[in-house]
Amino acid sequence: MADENWKPKIIAIICNWCSYAGADLAGGARIQYPPDIRAVRVMCTGRVDPLFILKAFQDGADGVLVSGCHFGDCHYLEGNYKAAKRMFLLKSVLKNIGLDDKRLRMTFVSASEGAKWGHVMEDVVRTITELGPSPLKELAR
Amino acid sequence: MAEVKKYEEPRIGVFVCHCGTNIAGSINIKAVQEYAKTLPNVIIADDYQYMCSTPGQNKIAEAIKEQKLTGIVVAACSPRLHEPTFRNATKEGGLNPFRFEMANIREQNSWVHMHQPEEATAKAKDAVRIAVAKASLLEDLIPKSVPVEKTAMVVGAGVGGMQAALDLASAGIKTYLVEKEPTIGGKMSQLDKTFPTLDCSQCILTPKMVDVYRHEGIELLTYTEVEAVEGYIGNFDVTLRKKARGVLTPDEATARGIIGGGCTGCGDCTDVCPVIKPNPFELGMAPRKAIYIYHPQVSPLIYTVDFDACVKCGLCVEACGEERKAIDLDAKDELMNVKVGTVVLALGYDIFPIEKKFEWGYKHYDNVITSLEFERLICASGPTGGHLIRPSDGETPKRIAFVLCAGSRDNTGVGKPYCSRFCCMYSLKHAHQIIEKIPGAIPYIFYMDIRSFGKMYEEFYYRIQDEGAKFIRGRVANILEDPVTKNLHVNAEDTLLGRPIDMEVDLVVLAAAVQPSADTEKTRRLFGVSCSQDGWLLEAHPKLNPCGTTTAGVYLAGVCQGPKDIPDTVAQAEGAASAASIPIHRGEVELEPYFAVCMEDKCAGCGLCVNLCPYQALSLIEKDGRTVMHVTEAKCKGCGTCGGFCPGGAIWMQHFATPQIVAQIDAFLLGGEQ
Ligand SMILES: Cc1cc2nc3c(=O)[nH]c(=O)nc-3n(C[C@H](O)[C@H](O)[C@H](O)COP(=O)(O)OP(=O)(O)OC[C@H]3O[C@@H](n4cnc5c(N)ncnc54)[C@H](O)[C@@H]3O)c2cc1C
Ligand code: SF4
Ligand code: SF4
Ligand code: FES
Numbered sequence: 001m002a003d004e005n006w007k008p009k010i011i012a013i014i015c016n017w018c019s020y021a022g023a024d025l026a027g028g029a030r031i032q033y034p035p036d037i038r039a040v041r042v043m044c045t046g047r048v049d050p051l052f053i054l055k056a057f058q059d060g061a062d063g064v065l066v067s068g069c070h071f072g073d074c075h076y077l078e079g080n081y082k083a084a085k086r087m088f089l090l091k092s093v094l095k096n097i098g099l100d101d102k103r104l105r106m107t108f109v110s111a112s113e114g115a116k117w118g119h120v121m122e123d124v125v126r127t128i129t130e131l132g133p134s135p136l137k138e139l140a141r
Numbered sequence: 142m143a144e145v146k147k148y149e150e151p152r153i154g155v156f157v158c159h160c161g162t163n164i165a166g167s168i169n170i171k172a173v174q175e176y177a178k179t180l181p182n183v184i185i186a187d188d189y190q191y192m193c194s195t196p197g198q199n200k201i202a203e204a205i206k207e208q209k210l211t212g213i214v215v216a217a218c219s220p221r222l223h224e225p226t227f228r229n230a231t232k233e234g235g236l237n238p239f240r241f242e243m244a245n246i247r248e249q250n251s252w253v254h255m256h257q258p259e260e261a262t263a264k265a266k267d268a269v270r271i272a273v274a275k276a277s278l279l280e281d282l283i284p285k286s287v288p289v290e291k292t293a294m295v296v297g298a299g300v301g302g303m304q305a306a307l308d309l310a311s312a313g314i315k316t317y318l319v320e321k322e323p324t325i326g327g328k329m330s331q332l333d334k335t336f337p338t339l340d341c342s343q344c345i346l347t348p349k350m351v352d353v354y355r356h357e358g359i360e361l362l363t364y365t366e367v368e369a370v371e372g373y374i375g376n377f378d379v380t381l382r383k384k385a386r387g388v389l390t391p392d393e394a395t396a397r398g399i400i401g402g403g404c405t406g407c408g409d410c411t412d413v414c415p416v417i418k419p420n421p422f423e424l425g426m427a428p429r430k431a432i433y434i435y436h437p438q439v440s441p442l443i444y445t446v447d448f449d450a451c452v453k454c455g456l457c458v459e460a461c462g463e464e465r466k467a468i469d470l471d472a473k474d475e476l477m478n479v480k481v482g483t484v485v486l487a488l489g490y491d492i493f494p495i496e497k498k499f500e501w502g503y504k505h506y507d508n509v510i511t512s513l514e515f516e517r518l519i520c521a522s523g524p525t526g527g528h529l530i531r532p533s534d535g536e537t538p539k540r541i542a543f544v545l546c547a548g549s550r551d552n553t554g555v556g557k558p559y560c561s562r563f564c565c566m567y568s569l570k571h572a573h574q575i576i577e578k579i580p581g582a583i584p585y586i587f588y589m590d591i592r593s594f595g596k597m598y599e600e601f602y603y604r605i606q607d608e609g610a611k612f613i614r615g616r617v618a619n620i621l622e623d624p625v626t627k628n629l630h631v632n633a634e635d636t637l638l639g640r641p642i643d644m645e646v647d648l649v650v651l652a653a654a655v656q657p658s659a660d661t662e663k664t665r666r667l668f669g670v671s672c673s674q675d676g677w678l679l680e681a682h683p684k685l686n687p688c689g690t691t692t693a694g695v696y697l698a699g700v701c702q703g704p705k706d707i708p709d710t711v712a713q714a715e716g717a718a719s720a721a722s723i724p725i726h727r728g729e730v731e732l733e734p735y736f737a738v739c740m741e742d743k744c745a746g747c748g749l750c751v752n753l754c755p756y757q758a759l760s761l762i763e764k765d766g767r768t769v770m771h772v773t774e775a776k777c778k779g780c781g782t783c784g785g786f787c788p789g790g791a792i793w794m795q796h797f798a799t800p801q802i803v804a805q806i807d808a809f810l811l812g813g814e815q
Contacts (some may be wrong), residue, residue, distance in 0.1 A: 008166070011206070011809055013802075017691055023220045027248030035260040038267050040805045041220070041248060043735060044799055046753075051790075055803055059810035071656070075669055075779035077755040083785070111691070112673040118253075140560025 008062040008128040013052060015045045015080075018069035018110045026056030033121035037049045040093065044068065045106075046079025050090050053104060057094070060137045063103045063128035070108045082106070092121075100131055108130065151182040151277040154202060155269060156194035158217035160247055163578035167251040169262045173216065176266045182206050182277045192217050198230035205234030212276035214237075216269050228619040231417055237281035239734070239796060242269040250515045252354075267809055275530030284731040285774065289375035289724050290482035291489045294319060296664065299327020300346065300707055301486030301699025305352050308718035309485075310358030314725050318353065319381060319481055320363045321660065324439035325350055327489050329514060331422065333520035333527075335707060336570040337601035342440060343522070352438040364445060366660070368476065371665045371756075373778065374694025375730045377481050387432070387474040387520035396466060406434070406442035410457035418451050424514050427524035432457050432468070437520065447472065450535060463644045483694045483721040484668060486678060487714065488661045488701035491595035493548045495653040497555055500619040501544065507533035509620060509649045510629055512567060514793040519574050529575065531648055533627040538582070541575055542631045543568045545588040548654035558655045559751065562704040564652035565592045569602055571650060572610040583645060587617050587633055603686045613642065632806045655704055668695050677703045688717040691729070696721045735779030735796050737772050743791035750783035750792065759783060784811055 014020050020041050026033070042048065045068030056135050061125060066087060068080040091101040105127070107120050155177040159165035170188050177186035185208050189197045192215055203212055213236065217228050218312075220243040228238035246265040253646065254261040291314065295306040298320035306318040318325070329335075330350075353359055362381060382481035394403030401488035402562055429435075432451040445455075451470070458468045490561065491683040496504040503509045507541035508531050510518070521527035529537050545568055572584035591612075593602040606612070613635040622629055623645075633646045657676040665672055669692045671679040678701050681689035688696050698714035699705070705713070724730050737758070746768030751759045758776035761768050770791070784794035793799075 009810060011806060020219075021221060021691070024221055024245075024248040027219070027250075027252040030252055030255065032255060033253055035250075035254045035257055035264050038264065038271065040271065040802060040809075042781060042802070044780040044782065047785045047794065047797055047801075047802075051799070051801055052806060056806050056810065059807060060772050061806075063809055069671075072666060073671065076778055076782065077669075078781045079755070079782045080755060082782050086785070096311045110674075111671050111679055117558075118717070140590060 002012070006133060008036050008125065008133075009060065009130055010063040010065060010124060011044055011056050011061050012039045012067060013048050014039055014066070015068040015075070016041055016043050016073035018073065018107045019067035019117070020108040021105070021111035021116035022113045022117045025112065026117040029051050029114045031114055031118040032120045034125040037121060038132040040133055044074060044079035045074050045120070046074070046076060048083050048086065050086055053090055054093075057099065057134065057136055060125075060134060061135075062131070063105070065107065065120070065124050065126060067104050067107045067109055071108055076083050094120075097098060098135065101130060103134065149211060150582055150647045152184045152210045153182045153209060153212045153214055153273050153276050153787040154201070154204045154208060155180075155183055155186040155214045155216065155273065156197070156366070157186070157188040157246075158197070158215065159188065160217060160612045161190065162250045163219070166245050167255050167258050168246060171245075172262055173265045177269050177273070180273045182212075183273060184210060184555065193223050193226050196357045198226070198233070200232040200500060201227065202234035205231070205236050208216045209389070210234075210236065211240060212279055213241045214244060214269060214276050214792055215241070216246045218247040218270070218599060219243075219245050219284060220237060224427060229569050235381075236586050236683050237807060239282040240273045240276070240279045242276040244272040244277065254607045262811045270812070271805045271808045274804040275801050277497045278804055282734040282795055284727045284734045286787040287375050287775070288729050289727070290377075290480050292317065292479070292481045293313065293485070293721055293725060294377070294379060294479065294481040295487060296328070297487035297489055297699070297701070298325035298353070298361075298363070299487060299489045299699060299710075300349070301489065302327070302420070302485070303349055304711050304714035305485045305487055305698045305718040307352060307356065308715055309722055310356050312718070313358070314722055315358055315360070316781070317360050317362060317481065320361075320364050320465050322366045322435075323386070323443070323445040324441070325361070325363060326440070326762045328436070328513075329707060330436070330627070332516050334570060334574065336566045337595070339570070339573070347438050350438070361441065363441060367664055367667055369438045373732070375482050375724060377484060377694065378483075379479050380478065380483060380495060383475045383477060385446075385474050386443070387448065387451075387469055387472045388470060390441065394465070396564045399466045401465045402464060402576045404443045404463060406444070409433075409460040410444060410446075410468060413456040414483050415454060415456065416448060416452055418450050420786060422516050423524045426514065426517060446472075466473065475661045480726045483696065484801065485698050485714075485717045486701055487717075488664060488678070489658050490655040490700040490704070491658045493557060493654040493656045496546050497577055497652050499549055500647070501547065501617065501651055502620050502622065502629075503651055506620065506622040506627070506629060507531070508538075508541065508629055508647065509651065511526040511651050511653045512564065512571065513549055513653075514561055515571055515650045519578070527578075528650075529579065531627070534813050536647070539579065540585065540646040541646065541648045541650060542587060542629070542630075542646040543571060543650045543652060545586065545652045546616065547651040550589060551654070555749050557656065557675060560592065560703070562592070562655045563706040564654075566595070566598060566601070566706065567654050568650075569593070569605045569610070571719050571811065572605050573608060576610065584644065585631075586610055586612050587631065588612060588614060589616055594616075595706065604719070615642075620683055620768070636718075640701050655700065668692060670695055670697075677701065685770050686715060688720050694721075694724060708733070731781065734779075736774050736777045737779070737781070737783055738770055738793040739770045740793055740797060743789050745789050745791070746770065747788065750787055753782050753786055755780070755782065769802050
């Protein structure tokens with residue numbers, strides 16, 4: 001296991017309409033959560049190319065979170081269904097290359113779920129911290 | 142992976158905002174600013190107390206001119222709040238507004254890591270680095286202007302929807318007013334009097350209903366539902382289902398060649414109809430026939446056949462006669478299409494099924510009723526002609542308990558956590574009504590707090606106290622029925638006296654919570670509008686944009702956005718109508734230019750993207766002897782679902798292009814300090 005001071009590097013790719021708005025709401029409500037996640041905003045999770053996720057792991061990310069609207073709530077009708085399908089596929093790819101598929105996570109947080117966003121942050125950081133540094137990290141060096 | 146399009150050498154300016162102490166309270170601004178200077182392409186890094194203020198914005202414009210910048214990064218609040226502001230500032234400086242990128246270091250940083258200044262500062266540096274990486278690759282984009290249909294639609298014709306439609310139409314905009322019930326009016330038409338002025342509800346509503354019906358600019362579509370919605374602000378294409386009414390209006394009759402025919406509202410049909418059903422307008426407390434109107438003041442005054450109940454005996458057709466020929470028992474639902482520029486949703490509310498709070502015995506004990514039932518029973522045009530009676534024996538009740546917050550402010554998981562906002566006030570009104578109508582009657586009001594927040598509301602509260610209503614502060618634990626007398630024992634704790642009470646009363650009125658109306662969920666999804674956790678429709682901003690939604694061109698009015706009384710409903714309706722009229726009067730709207738673009742040299746013509754697009758924006762075409770994908774820009778909404786999938790990376794998603802996003806990922810994980 002890594003040393004005690006190790007902090008995971010986690011990237012979150014989140015949709016503008018639900019999860020990004022939910023994260024903003026968490027801010028407005030001053031909900032406190034661990035500061036280890038960096039967000040990249042896209043209009044919809046449908047935009048998430050599997051390549052982005054593989055690139056993130058190749059670059060040494062310890063975890064990747066994709067978060068969008070609840071099913072049926074996607075601002076573009078069904079982008080999140082398509083994204084979810086891709087995430088399943090990617091999880092099996094990750095397993096094949098020897099990564100724990102818990103390192104990739106998809107969640108659904110709506111624009112009114114600030115508190116839920118806080119929980120997701122806690123949970124993702126905890127999961128990735130338990131898993132330790134990504135074995136691909138060495139490769140990235 | 143897609144190739145980066147051609148750029149000049151990027152020159153980026155970074156501006157870090159203190160936001161007073163909102164950001165500077167937990168993030169070391171100087172450290173972030175100094176750090177920004179070490180990043181590739183950064184020419185200048187500055188900071189300011191309030192970047193969104195005029196001097197803050199001027200800093201951006203000046204720096205663009207002085208330093209010949211090609212991209213701007215502002216590290217401040219959320220782009221969902223101030224991206225438009227800073228895009229304007231970027232434009233002021235002479236750059237294309239889309240060469241701006243925001244680093245969110247407030248909502249998603251300083252406010253959520255208030256006690257971890259070091260980590261927050263490190264996160265802010267990362268956010269700036271990520272934003273600079275994207276800003277270095279941004280390109281000029283030109284928003285597309287599209288013309289706006291000069292028509293509007295209001296869905297739901299309660300007092301909110303009616304007001305919105307009247308305002309829109311009076312502003313010269315042709316407005317379709319869609320109502321699922323056979324008549325307009327909504328809940329307000331079921332009320333007897335209205336607080337705090339005690340005007341008769343029908344007296345103030347009926348003239349408005351007539352105005353709506355008569356207004357040249359309003360096309361009233363009752364007994365009609367929204368079936369499908371396509372398009373976007375300025376160009377919504379709405380499919381409506383006109384439910385089979387079985388009765389022709391005079392206009393419809395004329396169109397069918399029955400000159401001078403159609404329903405005159407005489408009611409001859411109802412008299413002969415043999416089928417009896419409960420009238421939902423009277424909450425089932427009065428009968429109606431299979432061919433019916435809800436009440437005498439309906440608008441439009443056209444009968445409706447309930448085809449689920451109708452036995453097709455044809456007696457009504459006979460009664461109606463050969464001249465009017467208004468009844469068509471073979472009527473079918475019809476679909477119609479309308480194009481509108483903007484939409485106001487005014488879907489109202491339903492009463493929470495208070496029988497779920499079984500401890501109060503609604504539907505179990507005869508003499509426990511809801512407040513809406515009380516409104517009908519006390520109303521002169523109601524089922525009892527305005528005589529309040531006990532359902533069990535028809536006697537006039539003397540001791541009446543009002544249970545406030547019934548299912549509201551309830552955190553047990555059964556009821557609703559929110560305050561339904563009008564129950565306190567209407568219960569005071571009810572107390573007044575029984576004191577006035579029934580000599581010797583005493584209202585006992587069981588309350589948690591009396592919320593009399595509006596204009597002249599507190600004064601009304603005092604008045605009811607003076608009139609002799611009894612107030613008991615405490616939530617009712619349970620209600621038990623005396624099986625012989627059918628009287629009720631209300632058990633509560635009087636929290637002011639600190640002792641339990643068991644009070645015997647003749648009638649209990651539950652001020653039941655309200656919840657979003659049944660079709661709200663379905664309808665909001667058709668229009669792409671979000672809802673808050675409790676199902677009420679979500680406004681674009683709780684303070685600064687309470688009538689708008691995150692779907693451009695769709696606005697909210699009335700209780701569907703959250704419980705509110707009639708004055709607030711009407712005020713919001715006027716706000717929503719005004720907001721909805723702006724794009725129509727401007728005549729055109731700018732769409733964000735986040736379209737998909739096919740890079741034809743890379744496109745293999747596989748067509749996988751074509752089926753992915755939820756808006757049918759993509760097709761395959763033949764070009765220079767090859768099959769390539771083609772984007773119909775007017776249909777593309779820029780979700781990027783196609784761009785996230787194309788196996789050859791042949792789709793360029795403007796402003797969210799693959800190289801731009803990959804640069805952000807790389808910037809975070811691989812660093813990039815010089
Ligand atoms: C017992 C009681 C007493 C009250 N007393 C008072 C009072 O004294 N003073 C006061 O100010 N307020 C009072 N109120 C509150 C008042 O009823 C509301 O403020 C007001 O009715 C809100 O109007 P609205 O247009 O938002 O909603 P509604 O009146 O609910 O109208 C919504 C309309 O939209 C239609 N609709 C819904 N969904 C669809 C759809 N998908 N497609 C098409 N149409 C649809 C519905 O059929 C309905 O006609 C009282 C409420 C109750 C329950
Ligand atoms: S045909 Fe239907 S609506 Fe007409 S009278 Fe008979 S039952 Fe009533
Ligand atoms: S981005 Fe692609 S999938 Fe989304 S609307 Fe445009 S063409 Fe369709
Ligand atoms: S817009 Fe949020 S997932 Fe599609």
